[in-house]
Amino acid sequence: MNNKEDDKLWRGVFYDTSFILLSLLTIANGLTSSLVAWFNDFSQFPVSPILIFTVFTIVFLHLTDISTKKSLILPCLVLVFFLMIPSSLASWVGLLIAAILYRLQVGRFEGKVVLLTMLALSFIWKNCLFKISSGFILHAETWFIGQLLSPFFSDLYIHKNHLLLSEDHNISIGIGCSVFFNVSFVILGWVSMFYLLGYTNINTKWFLNIFLFLLLTNVIRIGLMSIDYQVYIWMHDGVGANIYNIILVIISISPIFLSLRSQGDKRCRIE
Structure with missing residues (x-):
């Protein structure tokens, strides 16, 4: 009986390890065209760095x-099949299905x-779904931002994804400036840190809090x-851009602060 259980366990280890190795190859395949x-x-x-x-x-x-003592032949076969397709999108779809x-x-x-x-969904969202719907999303996001900024800029005019401020200074909100484009990877980093610290129960309200922040x-x-244009350069390409990126990193590693509060309770339920 023990030998049968050991054989079943080792088969599970083999299948699980094969699944992870094939998943890593699929991730690499999904990045090939970008590389x-x-x-x-x-x-x-x-x-x-988050990836x-x-x-x-x-x-x-x-x-x-x-x-695991389960046979993972089907997920592994799915990964092998999608690995043979020379398409980045196919790799992420295959990873999601597997x-x-x-x-x-x-x-x-x-x-x-x-x-x-989450990794597969992030790339499917950023590389496909967001680009398909980016026109509507960017227009809506620009309108929302414009409404919040209009009390501070009396001459502000909103046109599609453009904030028209004056004859000398206008802003176009592109894909890289959209919170909808960046949020998936920030949450991915947050969840990675969450699991790395040993937590197991995620309250999905944290995702909403991260998005709103x-x-x-x-x-x-x-x-x-x-x-004005000088501040724009400072925020977009200078010190301001570095500060913004640091804020994103702090959000991604914020489970560390939750860990300090819980004083080592590795199965803390976040409320």
């Missing part, structure tokens, strides 16, 4: 818990699978850019 574009100076380096941190957390969680199948077979959403799911921060950022 080629970066290599040819067509885009920025696509591997962000590296998330992958590290996935591997760490896998190494600390390889106890993560969902993993959840259905194991019966629970483990931390590493939650992160794989990012929205407020972005409104303040755009408002400062609206003062």
Whole structure:
């Protein structure tokens, strides 16, 4: 009996490890086109610190818990199939499908699978769904920001995704300035830190709080850019941009502060 249980356990370890390795290959495949574009100076380096941190957390969680006794042949076959398709979007879709199948077979959403799911959704959102709907989203976001800033800028006029302030200074809100474009990766970093610290129960209200804080921060950022061109340069490319990026990092690592408050209670339910 013990030998049978040991064999079943080792098969589970093999399947689980194979699933993670195939998932990492799928992530690499999903980044291939962006890396080629970066290599040819067509885009920025696509591997962000949050992506590296998330992958590290996935591997760490896998190494600390390889106890599944379920056969993961179907999720692994899905990953192999989508790996053969030369498409970044196909890689992220395949990763999402495989993560969902993993959840259905194991019966629970483990931390590493939650992160794989969120990672796939983040890239599908940023590289596909957001770009398809960016016109509507940017117009709506610009209108919202404009309404909040209008009491401070009497000559402000809103046109599509443009804030027309004066003859000498106007602002266009592009994809990179949209809170809807950046929020997925900030939340991904937050959840990665959350699981890395050993927590297991996430109150989804934290996601809403993060989004609202990012929205407020972005409104303040755009408002400062609206003062004049010199402040715009300072906020967009200078010290202000660095401060904004630091704020995003602080939000991503904020579970550390929750850990300090809980005094080491590793299964704290966040309220």
